[in-house]
Amino acid sequence: MKPVIVGITGNEKEMPALSGITYDAVPRSLSDGVKAAGGLPIVLPIGTPDMAKAYINMIDKLLLSGGQNVDPRFYGEEKTVSSEDYSLARDEFELALIAEAIKQEKPIFAVCRGMQLVNVALGGTLNQDIADHWQDEVLGTSHEIEVAPNSKVSHLFKSGSQINSIHRQSVKQLAPALVATARDPRDGTIEAYESRQGSPIIGLQWHPEFLLDDESNQNLFRYLVEAM
Numbered sequence: 001m002k003p004v005i006v007g008i009t010g011n012e013k014e015m016p017a018l019s020g021i022t023y024d025a026v027p028r029s030l031s032d033g034v035k036a037a038g039g040l041p042i043v044l045p046i047g048t049p050d051m052a053k054a055y056i057n058m059i060d061k062l063l064l065s066g067g068q069n070v071d072p073r074f075y076g077e078e079k080t081v082s083s084e085d086y087s088l089a090r091d092e093f094e095l096a097l098i099a100e101a102i103k104q105e106k107p108i109f110a111v112c113r114g115m116q117l118v119n120v121a122l123g124g125t126l127n128q129d130i131a132d133h134w135q136d137e138v139l140g141t142s143h144e145i146e147v148a149p150n151s152k153v154s155h156l157f158k159s160g161s162q163i164n165s166i167h168r169q170s171v172k173q174l175a176p177a178l179v180a181t182a183r184d185p186r187d188g189t190i191e192a193y194e195s196r197q198g199s200p201i202i203g204l205q206w207h208p209e210f211l212l213d214d215e216s217n218q219n220l221f222r223y224l225v226e227a228m
Contacts, residue, residue: 003040004225007059009094009114010043011067012087026065029209030111033221034063036212046089049096056100061107061228064094064114066207069169075125083168095121107200107228109220112167115193115203122175133165133189139210140164143184145191151181152202153192156216156223163191163206170205178203200228 013025024045031041041063044055056062068087072079074095094114098121101108110118116126135142142165147154171190174180178201182192195201202224208217 004038004061005059006034006039006041006061006063006109006224007044007055007097008034008041008063009065009090009097010045011065011090012046027209029212030063030065033209033212033218034225036218037221037225039221039225044097046087047093048089049092052093052096052100056097056104056106059106061109061224062097062101063224064098064108064110064117066112066114066166068113069128070113070116070120070126072126072128075120077125077128079128081129091117102199105199107224108202109224109228110201110203111209112205112207115205116169116171118201118203119171119175119178119193122177124171124175124178125173127170127172129168130170130189132186133167133170133184135165138164138166141211143186145182146185147192148179148181151179151192152194152223153181156219157182161216164210165205166207166210167205202228 008026008030010024010026012022015023026043034041068085071086071091141162144160147157147159178193179196180190180193191205193203208220211217
């Protein structure tokens with residue numbers, strides 16, 4: 001059988017620091033999750049919007065990885081935080097990927113920043129700065145979730161499941177095409193959503209790739225490869 005090709009959006013990282021040498025970068029655990037589920041991962045380096053159609057043509061499913069904040073110009077706001085952790089080129093490229101994936105009716109699996117960007121692409125907004133959602137260590141978990149019954153997420157997680165929390169922005173107004181399927185019981189932060197109809201979309205605010213030892217999180221990748 002032809003393997004399912006999952007395109008994973010890449011970031012850019014200067015390595016070693018201050019060397020002036022830039023690498024295309026993506027967490028190895030994302031591709032590990034796809035491979036363990038039987039998929040074939042391909043990293044999509046940051047490009048220009050005109051490249052989106054060719055990239056989406058060559059993949060079966062799109063995985064939007066984490067990273068920088070989303071530039072608030074894309075949801076009609078001025079920047080209100082002092083952070084410089086933004087990439088306009090990445091935003092523009094990935095927004096084009098999202099639009100083309102929806103046009104071609106190819107599934108989208110969005111993680112952290114990716115979840116936020118899809119929400120913006122579909123007309124939603126973001127909280128530019130939230131407190132108490134950045135755990136001290138990257139590995140491990142931070143809090144539990146409340147899961148909506150009869151949702152796609154509910155087939156893999158139950159209310160009380162523990163997740164990690166490594167984000168300083170979050171969904172504020174959810175796009176009309178999406179429905180929230182998991183929340184943080186502490187403050188109601190949307191931790192997962194899915195599309196109401198049309199192209200399959202799942203967005204997760206947490207990083208399942210850092211929790212692959214947990215069967216439910218690895219099963220997310222299996223669902224991406226086998227069922228979305």
